[in-house]
Amino acid sequence: MKPMGPIPPGFGAVNGILAIDDVPVTHWIAEAVRTPLFLYSVSLLRQRMADLRAAMPDWLGIHYAMKANPFAPVVTLMNGLVDGIDIASAGELAMAQAAGVDPVRISFAGPGKRDDELRAAIAAGVTINLESAGEADRALAIAVDLSVIPRLAVRVNPPFDLKGSGMKMGGGAKQFGVDHDQVPGLVRHLVASGADYRGFHIFAGSQSLSAEALIEAQGAAMALAAALSEQAGIAPPKVNLGGGFGIAYFPGDVALDIKAVGAALEGHYQGRAAILKDTAFCIELGRYLVGEAGVYITRIVDRKVSRGETFVVTDGGLHHQLAASGNFGTVIRRNYPQGLVERFAVGDSDSSGLEQVTVVGCLCTPLDLLGDKVGLPAPSIGDHIAIFCAGAYGASASPGRFLGQGEAVEMLV
Amino acid sequence: MKPMGPIPPGFGAVNGILAIDDVPVTHWIAEAVRTPLFLYSVSLLRQRMADLRAAMPDWLGIHYAMKANPFAPVVTLMNGLVDGIDIASAGELAMAQAAGVDPVRISFAGPGKRDDELRAAIAAGVTINLESAGEADRALAIAVDLSVIPRLAVRVNPPFDLKGSGMKMGGGAKQFGVDHDQVPGLVRHLVASGADYRGFHIFAGSQSLSAEALIEAQGAAMALAAALSEQAGIAPPKVNLGGGFGIAYFPGDVALDIKAVGAALEGHYQGRAAILKDTAFCIELGRYLVGEAGVYITRIVDRKVSRGETFVVTDGGLHHQLAASGNFGTVIRRNYPQGLVERFAVGDSDSSGLEQVTVVGCLCTPLDLLGDKVGLPAPSIGDHIAIFCAGAYGASASPGRFLGQGEAVEMLV
Numbered sequence: 001m002k003p004m005g006p007i008p009p010g011f012g013a014v015n016g017i018l019a020i021d022d023v024p025v026t027h028w029i030a031e032a033v034r035t036p037l038f039l040y041s042v043s044l045l046r047q048r049m050a051d052l053r054a055a056m057p058d059w060l061g062i063h064y065a066m067k068a069n070p071f072a073p074v075v076t077l078m079n080g081l082v083d084g085i086d087i088a089s090a091g092e093l094a095m096a097q098a099a100g101v102d103p104v105r106i107s108f109a110g111p112g113k114r115d116d117e118l119r120a121a122i123a124a125g126v127t128i129n130l131e132s133a134g135e136a137d138r139a140l141a142i143a144v145d146l147s148v149i150p151r152l153a154v155r156v157n158p159p160f161d162l163k164g165s166g167m168k169m170g171g172g173a174k175q176f177g178v179d180h181d182q183v184p185g186l187v188r189h190l191v192a193s194g195a196d197y198r199g200f201h202i203f204a205g206s207q208s209l210s211a212e213a214l215i216e217a218q219g220a221a222m223a224l225a226a227a228l229s230e231q232a233g234i235a236p237p238k239v240n241l242g243g244g245f246g247i248a249y250f251p252g253d254v255a256l257d258i259k260a261v262g263a264a265l266e267g268h269y270q271g272r273a274a275i276l277k278d279t280a281f282c283i284e285l286g287r288y289l290v291g292e293a294g295v296y297i298t299r300i301v302d303r304k305v306s307r308g309e310t311f312v313v314t315d316g317g318l319h320h321q322l323a324a325s326g327n328f329g330t331v332i333r334r335n336y337p338q339g340l341v342e343r344f345a346v347g348d349s350d351s352s353g354l355e356q357v358t359v360v361g362c363l364c365t366p367l368d369l370l371g372d373k374v375g376l377p378a379p380s381i382g383d384h385i386a387i388f389c390a391g392a393y394g395a396s397a398s399p400g401r402f403l404g405q406g407e408a409v410e411m412l413v
Numbered sequence: 414m415k416p417m418g419p420i421p422p423g424f425g426a427v428n429g430i431l432a433i434d435d436v437p438v439t440h441w442i443a444e445a446v447r448t449p450l451f452l453y454s455v456s457l458l459r460q461r462m463a464d465l466r467a468a469m470p471d472w473l474g475i476h477y478a479m480k481a482n483p484f485a486p487v488v489t490l491m492n493g494l495v496d497g498i499d500i501a502s503a504g505e506l507a508m509a510q511a512a513g514v515d516p517v518r519i520s521f522a523g524p525g526k527r528d529d530e531l532r533a534a535i536a537a538g539v540t541i542n543l544e545s546a547g548e549a550d551r552a553l554a555i556a557v558d559l560s561v562i563p564r565l566a567v568r569v570n571p572p573f574d575l576k577g578s579g580m581k582m583g584g585g586a587k588q589f590g591v592d593h594d595q596v597p598g599l600v601r602h603l604v605a606s607g608a609d610y611r612g613f614h615i616f617a618g619s620q621s622l623s624a625e626a627l628i629e630a631q632g633a634a635m636a637l638a639a640a641l642s643e644q645a646g647i648a649p650p651k652v653n654l655g656g657g658f659g660i661a662y663f664p665g666d667v668a669l670d671i672k673a674v675g676a677a678l679e680g681h682y683q684g685r686a687a688i689l690k691d692t693a694f695c696i697e698l699g700r701y702l703v704g705e706a707g708v709y710i711t712r713i714v715d716r717k718v719s720r721g722e723t724f725v726v727t728d729g730g731l732h733h734q735l736a737a738s739g740n741f742g743t744v745i746r747r748n749y750p751q752g753l754v755e756r757f758a759v760g761d762s763d764s765s766g767l768e769q770v771t772v773v774g775c776l777c778t779p780l781d782l783l784g785d786k787v788g789l790p791a792p793s794i795g796d797h798i799a800i801f802c803a804g805a806y807g808a809s810a811s812p813g814r815f816l817g818q819g820e821a822v823e824m825l826v
Contacts, residue, residue, distance in 0.1 A: 067777065067816050088777045091817025110816070112714045112726040112775025131726075132717040134794070157719055173722035175773045301525045304545040306570060309586035313525040313544075322812065327741055329780050360588045362525025364480065364501045367742050381547070396814045399735065403480050403523070403809075404504025 003251035008292035036316035044293035061282030068286025090117035162205025184231035199236030226273035245288035294391025317361020341384035416664035417748035421705035449729035457706035474695030481699025503530035575618025597644035612649030639686035658701035707804025730774020754797035
């Protein structure tokens with residue numbers, strides 16, 4: 001058998017059935033009528049935010065990057081728990097507004113903002129994280145045309161990256177943000193142009209499980225914000241220190257030590273430069289807030305033995321959970337945490353009674369692999385397989401139209 | 414500069430502008446009103462089929478696997494050119510029927526067919542390519558329930574694979590089809606159960622550019638069909654020899670020699686076993702029929718220099734063209750063929766005047782890379798970049814909801 005990632009905390013079992021808040025998942029399957037099904041847990045989302053608030057300093061704002069999970073009920077819930085919502089397109093702006101988010105709480109980052117997107121966001125009062133000098137000029141011109149004062153921040157391409165992160169988004173040549181040495185001039189230009197200058201967005205990477213790396217990157221971001229502000233001669237009202245908090249997907253992954261990160265942030269804050277003394281700080285998280293609160297449920301349609309290997313064929317697949325198949329942003333495929341809904345035990349490390357099976361999706365492609373030689377307790381046709389860590393970059397980050405299989409059901413429970 | 418794949422044949426230029434059938438692509442961009450835009454060429458689709466018919470023996474049927482491109486006008490056009498349509502889900506069945514395909518011309522393969530899918534397909538008269546003994550029994554029971562005689566073929570997991578193919582779908586333990594040694598017994602069971610036994614589906618792999626490998630696999634498939642039929646004591650009405658014909662995506666790729674494949678097929682046919690003397694044969698192609706006839710057009714929204722590297726930021730990205738970003742079924746990312754719509758020259762190998770740029774999409778992720786250090790003639794904001802080989806596994810095989818950017822426009826022209 002090949003190992004799988006750790007089951008995230010908070011899931012339980014009732015009479016041997018996977019449960020959320022002591023309600024067996026089979027109840028929600030019946031309610032949804034059909035599978036595949038994404039379940040997002042209200043209590044796990046709230047618990048994650050409560051734990052994070054407890055670990056982070058009081059002065060730190062926490063934003064939700066809704067790209068991680070744009071399901072409207074999730075956005076509405078998260079909006080009530082966080083201090084801001086980050087969007088990546090005008091489409092997300094419309095979704096956020098439909099979910100009841102006040103545009104003044106929204107900031108907008110993304111390297112390819114079209115004029116119509118800038119126009120919609122500026123008109124609504126959204127803060128734009130500018131990605132280039134050209135985008136700055138387009139935003140300023142649109143604001144003139146709209147006769148409004150635009151809320152503009154500068155996304156900085158820092159001279160460092162987040163070590164050990166899944167995706168590096170700073171350091172070196174990048175499409176994201178403005179190279180740090182170009183930033184002071186741009187800030188002066190924005191202020192001289194009459195914009196409502198909002199400060200910096202400094203994002204060094206994502207999906208890191210190393211507190212040490214995050215502490216180093218956040219310290220560097222704070223120091224960079226100070227240096228750039230001093231060079232510009234202008235204090236930033238706000239600095240978004242970025243995200244990068246990872247979750248444990250794979251065998252051997254250990255949960256991030258957020259208490260260590262919070263304590264170090266307090267230290268950075270106490271030692272901050274004078275020019276930042278009135279600056280508000282926030283972090284921007286997506287995956288960390290919602291990823292572990294979601295589970296993807298798929299039904300076993302067939303079971304077959306091919307040349308000695310047992311395959312469990314499900315009605316789900318990479319059209320809903322591309323990342324779990326190992327085809328999105330990962331070089332070496334490894335198994336996401338997974339379990340059998342009907343025979344689930346928390347923290348059961350006893351592998352006797354487990355059968356080695358390969359869990360595949362229903363798509364007619366060998367890429368559609370959900371569990372490679374995993375151990376499950378006698379999975380049978382009609383049983384359900386739960387793929388954990390499905391709360392972020394699942395339904396909306398997968399090719400839902402592929403092979404005409406249709407979208408999954410999504411429920412906030 | 415890093416190389417890119419070869420521009421597919423059939424695209425031209427009019428006054429330096431990329432053209433299809435001597436119509437500049439800018440005409441279609443204006444017609445579509447917005448970008449990103451997939452253009453599929455009627456004449457290139459027809460030309461590809463004509464070339465293939467000329468190279469293949471007259472007795473060989475050619476099927477279109479609509480998973481490659483399920484855009485309704487493409488399916489309708491292809492339906493008039495081919496001898497059968499292959500589907501992978503009940504969703505594709507509904508799309509095929511909406512596009513005017515007679516269900517009797519349809520066959521249905523896929524490892525996770527649900528009961529409701531089997532029911533819809535059997536009721537419509539579709540041929541089911543059975544993937545397991547369990548699926549066979551479900552299909553037979555559903556047919557009894559419907560009081561119809563089901564059209565059933567057996568998908569064989571052959572004891573060989575398609576050498577050098579992008580995706581192996583035969584050989585070894587697989588979720589696809591029935592292990593070859595189990596097939597004769599299953600065939601006898603189907604016939605004894607009163608089914609309309611349709612024969613075999615033998616699919617060994619996909620995306621091969623080697624005529625030699627395809628010839629070997631097709632010969633092996635024909636021999637296997639004969640051996641299994643002799644063991645069953647039942648002649649197969651039809652044998653689907655699978656697909657696997659690749660197209661040239663990457664630097665150094667050379668187009669498949671279809672004449673060699675056709676000539677070898679004729680030889681296999683002449684030498685076929687007696688039990689296959691009245692058997693009809695077909696091949697099943699998706700990518701090869703439509704892949705090179707499509708182009709993805711995206712507009713340049715920003716141009717920026719970061720630490721000496723020039724980035725061209727487009728309004729497109731991996732949400733429409735996941736495979737071109739290197740995130741779908743490829744281990745090492747390489748550049749798809751691409752060009753600048755407004756300054757395009759066919760077969761121009763003169764690299765003077767080209768600028769080295771990195772073409773990225775609009776998504777806020779470093780995965781969204783369309784052209785890595787490619788050479789383009791002074792790409793400017795407002796110009797359009799054409800990514801070729803976009804006719805197959807593009808729009809429908811990409812995460813169209815990702816980051817709220819919305820789907821691309823699709824047009825058959």
